[in-house]
Amino acid sequence: MLEMLTCQHCLHGSRKKRITAIARKSPVLRKTAYHHGDLRAQLVNAVRMLVEEKGPDRFSVSEACRAAGVSTAAPYRHFRDKQEMLLAVAIEGMQRLAGRMRASAKRHPTGSTARIAATGHAYVRFATKEPGVFRLVFGLTVDHRKSDEMIAEGNRTFGVLLEEVAAYFNKPEIDADVLRRGFALWTFVHGFSFLKIDEKVDVVKMNIDIDEMIRETTERLLA
Amino acid sequence: MLEMLTCQHCLHGSRKKRITAIARKSPVLRKTAYHHGDLRAQLVNAVRMLVEEKGPDRFSVSEACRAAGVSTAAPYRHFRDKQEMLLAVAIEGMQRLAGRMRASAKRHPTGSTARIAATGHAYVRFATKEPGVFRLVFGLTVDHRKSDEMIAEGNRTFGVLLEEVAAYFNKPEIDADVLRRGFALWTFVHGFSFLKIDEKVDVVKMNIDIDEMIRETTERLLA
DNA sequence: TGTACATCAGTGAACGCGCGTTCACTGATGTAC
């Protein structure tokens, strides 16, 4: 909201001047307020919303510009190309996913299967709530392997699960067995996420309780 | 090859006449030979190859026409629109997947976990060999729910696995428990397939034996 | 504090491109006599 107030392009006459003056006075705004406030952040936001609305492969730069209220040339002051815009959203999405998994785990005692199942749950919930971003994060729309940052974030996210698995087995580090079990668990929630967002499974119709299913599978795969 | 010989557009002069005469004489060719032989089949083939090469969301009608050597208007004699072209490939792909699963199962004794694992293996192998078609079959590029044929084929494919699970438990029909277990197994191989084709997992680097992993998981989930 | 100047984020117009689909047509094929 505050950023929007500093958007010079949407204002006219005295109102424009007045608000510019306010922006000048605010040290917080000073930092980001330049022409559009922080167009980069605004664009990332627009891209995220469009990726969600249309899917990662149907997103267009032009539409993001329209959404952010700038010309189609503006993004190129902040991003090299379309790929880089998508990558920014992917990285942010991956970080958010890891955050959700950590937050969910915290609510359960360390070393419990419930704690591990909770990370899986958070994963599926993320996919369900933000299928577009989820697809972007795990699909091939952007080539993750070209971005060290994305690779690092991916490893960090997988690490959240692996640490919980290691804790469950009372292991000080992530060994081959922890990796194998963790990977199996990841595979499971990943598959469920895709089946769900691709609408290949009607959970209600199949009379399946997701919570129960994740919990049961977690226990079976850790046994 | 035979269809190609009857393609009038690529031939000229006496050669053209001679081959037309051959086509006339052949009752097999008679059936399909009309201008292009069977353009529909040729287009489906071109679409399949392009979906594989570029991905389902990057396939274009124009390119399929170029590949099939016809004008961009030609497909519209056989398909309503682009969606219908993709749907044809998706249906054919789904049938092929079910076939592979059945064939793999057959090689193992009925009621064994090996037999069930074999269907999972066939699933992953299909995804790996034809990631483009796999994506088309399980993604949202075409809206499957609008096609009764696609829905039926999907159920048939899932049915291959469910029947094996029912046989394992010595059950005459697919009850809620068989459905739940079957679904868990499907979820697992589905997740693995996507992680693999989206290049999120380097199986070699992680030192994971896919065969062993599928077999082990199958046993754990059926236990 | 006021002024002259440098910076650089965002503009608006343009580019070349490939797309999906349509249209009136053409000409090879199949058929009736």
Next chain:
DNA sequence: TGTACATCAGTGAACGCGCGTTCACTGATGTAC
């Protein structure tokens, strides 16, 4: 068997469209004096 005609698969040109990216530019902001 030969001929006249109907059918209809495929043509080629065109359509309007939105795309990603570039360009020389403008004008608000920040800074040095």
